[in-house]
Amino acid sequence: xxxxxxxxxxxxxxxxxxxxxxxxxxxxxxxxxxxxxxxxxxxxxxxxxxxxxxxxxxxxxxxxxxxxxxxxxxxxxxxxxxxxxxxxxxxxxxxxxxxxxxxxxxxxxxxxxxxxxxxxxxxxxxxxxxxxxxxxxxxxxxxxxxxxxxxxxxxxxxxxxxxxxxxxxxxxxxxxxxxxxxxxxxxxxxxxxxxxxxxxxxxxxxxxxxxxxxxxxxxxxxxxxxxxxxxxxxxxxxxxxxxxxxxxxxxxxxxxxxxxxxxxxxxxxxxxxxxxxxxxxxxxxxxxxx
Numbered sequence: 001x002x003x004x005x006x007x008x009x010x011x012x013x014x015x016x017x018x019x020x021x022x023x024x025x026x027x028x029x030x031x032x033x034x035x036x037x038x039x040x041x042x043x044x045x046x047x048x049x050x051x052x053x054x055x056x057x058x059x060x061x062x063x064x065x066x067x068x069x070x071x072x073x074x075x076x077x078x079x080x081x082x083x084x085x086x087x088x089x090x091x092x093x094x095x096x097x098x099x100x101x102x103x104x105x106x107x108x109x110x111x112x113x114x115x116x117x118x119x120x121x122x123x124x125x126x127x128x129x130x131x132x133x134x135x136x137x138x139x140x141x142x143x144x145x146x147x148x149x150x151x152x153x154x155x156x157x158x159x160x161x162x163x164x165x166x167x168x169x170x171x172x173x174x175x176x177x178x179x180x181x182x183x184x185x186x187x188x189x190x191x192x193x194x195x196x197x198x199x200x201x202x203x204x205x206x207x208x209x210x211x212x213x214x215x216x217x218x219x220x221x222x223x224x225x226x227x228x229x230x231x232x233x234x235x236x237x238x239x240x241x242x243x244x245x246x247x248x249x250x251x252x253x254x255x256x257x258x259x260x261x262x263x264x265x266x267x268x269x270x271x272x273x274x275x276x277x278x279x280x281x282x283x284x285x286x287x288x289x290x
Contacts, residue, residue, distance in 0.1 A: 004107075005035045005082025006099055011064075011072035012090035013043045016054070019090040023056045031099040033058070037081045040090075041072035070169035070177035073153065077163060085163055087156040092119070092200040101198035102157040113191050114158040114182070116141060116151025117198030126206040129262030133270075134204035134211070136252055136263060145194040150182035155200045162190055174287055176221025208266055212273040219274040220287040245271075 008026055012019045019040065026038055040061045042049040049061050064075040069089075077085060086102055088094060095101075098117070105115045119139040124131055145151050156178070158166075166185045169177045182192050205211040249264050281287065 003032060003035055004084050004103060005037065006031065006084040006086055006103060007037045007039060007080040007082055008086045008088065009039050009041060009073055009076035010088055010090055011041045011043055011069040011076065012045065012049065014045045015090045016049065020054060021093055022088065022090050023054065023059060025093040027056060028096050029099045030097050036099060039076040039079045041076035043067065043069060043072035066171060068171055068174050070173055071171040074168040074171060077168065080160055083160050085158050085160055087153045088200055089154045092154050092202045095199040098198055098200060101195060105195035105198055106157050106159065109193055112189055113193045114156065114162055114185060115193055115195050115198065116145045117155035117200065118196045119152060119154050120199060120201050121204045122201050124203055124206060128206050129266035130208045130211045131204045131206045132255065132259055133263045133266045142194050142196070145192050149186060149192065150179040151192050153178045154202065155198065166190060173221055173224060175217040176225050180225060208269060211270050215270045215274040216277040219277040220281060223278055223281045224287060
């Protein structure tokens with residue numbers, strides 16, 4: 001059976017180490033290598049990425065000067081060669097059958113579905129409150145797809161025709177562009193399906209300041225989408241209130257009492273930072289790239 005050509009698009013900013021691991025995972029795919037094009041979209045790294053320095057053959061690097069990972073993904077998509085586009089991130093490592101599973105899932109569905117694969121956190125040596133919190137929470141890709149109607153671009157497959165019909169990612173967003181794009185797809189009759197066997201793995205944040213930076217970026221994206229009063233705004237609602245979060249953390253029997261307290265402290269700090277960012281934006285502050 002003839003397999004379609006696939007273009008894998010990876011945006012990156014100042015994460016050459018993570019990118020190298022991601023590319024090694026892509027080089028080790030079971031999918032025929034001559035049917036895969038890897039496009040790295042350098043979103044302003046300093047120094048600029050260099051294919052020779054990465055030491056991995058067959059990788060195309062394009063430079064995107066407009067800030068934002070969604071602008072970089074659009075730049076990468078413009079270099080697509082073949083009928084299938086696959087998106088992942090520089091801090092993700094795909095399983096060896098990632099492309100094969102994604103392409104099979106895309107072909108097994110109807111023409112009106114895109115595919116979101118699983119994103120799993122890897123265990124780390126660090127047992128900081130922040131990493132334990134993210135490991136316990138999970139990435140939530142299945143919940144994103146089945147309850148909120150979108151797939152994170154850390155693991156997303158679509159056809160080139162679907163991408164053309166939906167249009168490019170919204171480059172005004174520094175976060176939540178994947179939500180907006182998938183919701184726009186639904187408005188054009190294109191749904192999103194979850195494929196649990198199509199897996200990429202990533203590390204949880206270890207430092208609290210990194211998790212707070214991420215939370216502030218996500219809060220800004222959610223605020224921007226909420227202001228648009230989309231028909232999908234229901235997908236922006238929080239899952240747990242404070243008391244529910246405390247009950248959930250305290251129910252994690254695999255953690256010691258000390259670790260549960262540390263997880264609660266990290267979760268509280270992250271939530272406070274996200275709330276403060278929401279207030280800053282409502283007072284007229286601009287969304288910032290983080």
